[in-house]
Amino acid sequence: MWLKDSSIGRKFVMSISGLALVLFLLFHGCMNLVLVFSEKWYNIICETLGANWYALIGTIGLAFLVLVHFCYAIYLTIQNRAARGNDRYAISGKKEGVEWESENMLVLGIIVIGFLVLHLYNFWFKMQLAEITGGATAPLEDAANGAKYVIALFTTPVCGQIYCVLYLIWLCALWLHLNHGVWSALHTLGWNNLVWQKRIKVIGTIVATLVVLPFLIVVCYYFGVGVGMLC
Amino acid sequence: MAKKEEIIEAAKETAKKVAVKAAQKAVEVASEVVAEAKEALEKAAPEANAKANANAIITPEMAKIPAGPLELKWTNYKNHQKLVNPANKRRLDVIVIGTGLAGASAAASLAEMGFNVLNFCIQDSPRRAHSIAAQGGINAAKNYQNDGDSVYRLYYDTIKGGDYRAREANVYRLAEVSNNIIDQCVAQGVPFAREYGGLLDNRSFGGAQVSRTFYAKGQTGQQLLLGAYSALSRQIGKGKVKMYTRYEMLDIVLIKDENGEPRARGIIARNLVTGRIERFFAHAVVVGSGGYGNTFFLSTNAMASNGSAAMQMYRHGALFANPCYAQIHPTCIPKHGDFQSKLTLMSESLRNDGRIWVPKKLEDAKRLQAGEIKGRDIPEEDRDYYLERRYPAFGNLVPRDVASRAAKERCDKGYGVNNTGLAVFLDFSDAIQRLGKDVVAQKYGNLFQMYEKIVDENPYENPMMIFPAIHYTMGGIWVDYELQTSVKGLFCIGEANFSDHGANRLGASALMQGLADGYFVLPYTIQNYLSDQIGVPRMSTDLPEFAEAEKAVQDKIDRLMAIQGKRSVDSIHKELGLIMWDFVGMGRTAESLKTAIEKIDALKKEFWSNVYIPGEANALNNELEKALRLADFIEIGRLMAVDALHREESCGGHFREEYQTPEGEALRQDDKFSYVGCWKYMGEDKEPQLIKEPLDYEFTERKTRNYKN
Amino acid sequence: MDQYIDIKVRVWRQAGPKAQGHFETYELKHVFQGASFLEMIDILNEQLVAEHKDPVTYDHDCREGICGMCSMYVNGHPHGPDSAITTCQLHMRKFHDGETITVEPWRSRAFPVIKDLMVDRGAYDKIMQAGGFVSVNTGGVPDANAIPIPKPVADEAMDAASCIGCGACAAACKNGSAMLFVSAKVSQLALLPQGKIEAAARAKAMVAKMDELGFGNCTNTGACAAECPKSVSLANIARLNREFICAKFKD
CATH class of the missing domain: 3.10.20.30 (Beta-grasp domain)
Incomplete structure (x- = not known):
């Protein structure tokens, strides 16, 4: 199977799974943004994406994508380290035009995954999973009132601000990951040439920013709200 | 009536008597003459024999030149040569030494035909052979530019450029197959430069008035070699070529056939990584090992380029032809210090747009040498564009030998433009003004960049400095029309042989000759030999001939390793290089050549008694490799001097100062030296014997080369 | 000075x-x-x-x-x-x-x-032997001008072809990947009509050999192109990916 056995095949899988996750994040971010404008609408969205069959399939799909992306990343990294050989360079100079993030995708990915776990614990676990299991695991009084919960989490004095800062770190890592990941995925799929070389990197940066921006706005907004409550 | 009869009778009698007497006298005289002649003959015999030897001659028949008109010779040859059928080809092994344009193309073509090929190179990959460094281009008589080119014109330019010292039949064949080469390379995916219409572009080169040079940026040699390398790689992948990289041939193995005639049957080679000496058998051996320019230490050749394969052939009876014809390329980056390891060539194509000059005034030259001013500071009217002045018709595009000598002449007079006084300017300011910097950059950008990296000066702003350097050797192992040496079964192709360039090679012709030999000549002609070999079984490498050859190689290595003297290999090589450049260089005299021979003999003694080689013989040992090559360079250097001394004329790359016109142009002596000077090895430390192959120009009139008008 | x-x-x-x-x-x-x-x-x-x-x-x-x-x-x-x-x-x-x-x-x-600073780069030769050629024998080829090739295409092929096979790309790559080397050859031949015919087979064969020889997976860091002495472009890698993925989908 070429998706497993050939280097380009493996990279193809990384690209496709990565791009799919980017699309999801874009959607997720937009959804979050709604919260800033209207709690009611946010809750409607939450409800729509509760314990429905399509939301469930989506969730399973996402989990699969993350798993594939993650496992392939580990597999590729192990292979790549082996390809380097046993002796490392004593001195490794800075290479012109090589982005830092491109050489540290795994580290960035792990940071992203780490926060993903926290995120799942805080939200998915308490929101969608709670609905699915019918509130058996839910500490929330009202699983459907996501807005209230989210606002509470980010604005609770001190604890909420710490969350905000953690999320900022996560967003930084995500932006760096995507800043290389998006154009790299397109490149791996073959969508690049001499003329588009620079443009495609710019597109990558724009997409990374578009993905991160909604999340960032939400976090910053409630950080502000939280700090206001503190004063 | 009766009286009348009597008178007749009497007359008859008298006549008879007179006749008899005369006859008797004649017989007497005749026998005397015979006796005298016999006596004279007896007296003269030893002298005559010696004379006959000294004038040993290779006839066109011996050189296997086909009969018939010039343009039909190759066709006739191909029509009548013997072929080997496919089933038999599988049973025949051919060793090819070298993976340059000639070696790689020959190995690939022979394998495609069905022969089993064993291919050897000293580098880590066949793609590294020094053909890769050729920059400018490759000639072909395509006449795509509609400027009047033809096979005949390419032939004529090559013969004329070679100063009428090449074989007509060979050169014509070369011009004929030149077109096939371009077709072949394009089919292989060689990205030649193209015009906007999508068709192939051409540029012009020295010694021609048409644009017939095909090119791929400034990397034509690289692209052509990679084409041949890819064809070779394909055959290696198929298993038809067995590739041996990092192997160096150290001897050729000859085995006598049933008639007692020695034939090349294999080689002894050293695995350069392990140091092991190994034996290889084949039905024929083809050598495409390049030229011997590194005899001069400083040359444009690669560091590992060497003449050892040629010397091995020579020692086994192959003739070394015209060793003194070495080409000095006019446009190289000048030497900058004693530590220098090689000279870098700037492509001849630069002379398309660059103008060569030195200052008109000696004081300007002095200030340049002192570093007080730069080339751009000298006003137009004080510049001496000496090539344009001396050779109005060809200007900056005169052949290489002419351009080199002209540069030397100016520098000898004190007009040199760098700190050593050994450089002239190659100026692009006109071209930049005419075409714009972008166009110039597009054409020559990579060469300009190379120059800037080495010299640390921007050639767009300040004229380049250039000086002649040893570049190519026209001389080489003598081969017949079939590219076979005087040893049966031993073939020699590419720069390693002597065949096509006469006394001087035109630019962009080396690539043409290498590929012509490898793709289109040898694969045909070798069959004429191999067709007789189909009955010869593969021989064991345990035969005594192999064992002896291996032992001789081992003994030589042991002898070198045992010297443990005080001098490094490079220091002796540099000394040889200086001797060659000073005494066998651009201007030679009988006196300088005699000095060279003396000095080389002394250096040989020094080498064999005082060289130091560290490390072990049976391991990777670069110093040992270099020492083995240097031992042969010393012999070649001497042979070059001997040949140059005997050739009392100036022609092409060989300039004897005694033989020049009042204007300083080369003066050929066609009545005495219109022959190929072939040297036969007579034994260690013995003078080689001269054998001549007369060059009777049947189809072309010999003229004094004229690039003036 | x-x-x-x-x-x-x-x-x-x-x-x-x-x-x-x-x-x-x-x-x-x-x-x-x-x-x-x-x-x-x-x-x-x-x-x-x-x-x-x-x-x-x-x-x-x-x-x-x-x-x-x-x-x-x-x-x-x-x-x-x-x-x-x-x-x-x-x-x-x-x-x-x-x-x-x-x-x-x-x-x-x-x-x-x-030994010391000398390495064995035979792997690059093996990749070339797997498919880095146009399958034509000597002789019997059409005239060189039979197929016009647009200048920009020929120039791009030339730039790809300028690779000298030194190995700096794999040496510079933190993943030990030979993609720039392989892609330069695949690109050159895929761009030219003479090489297009075998383009898909070539991409598959050369990539398979590259993987087999233990080179790493390309992660598009660009270190190879940054250190390439002949400035071979990363765009070639995109072309190789395209050729390879298309070839696999066609199978």
């Missing part, structure tokens, strides 16, 4: 493929900055030979930046701290008086060290 400088050279010494390697530091006095880097190594070797020590083994041949033989990792860069050149074109004017220069061999599993 070029000066004379004193330097220290820290060179990787390794007796053989299996031997343990180590750094050795040598002092060199009065080195002219106009000398090339390899000429400096020559001077060092002359010094070592004079002291009856084993000279540093390294690959080099044409010394004009085209054969691709030289292969040194100088101060953390393949071919040293200068752009678009090979080690043989690197000059001592890039270094200053008193500097310690670290010289290492290419380090990549597919390029095992033979």
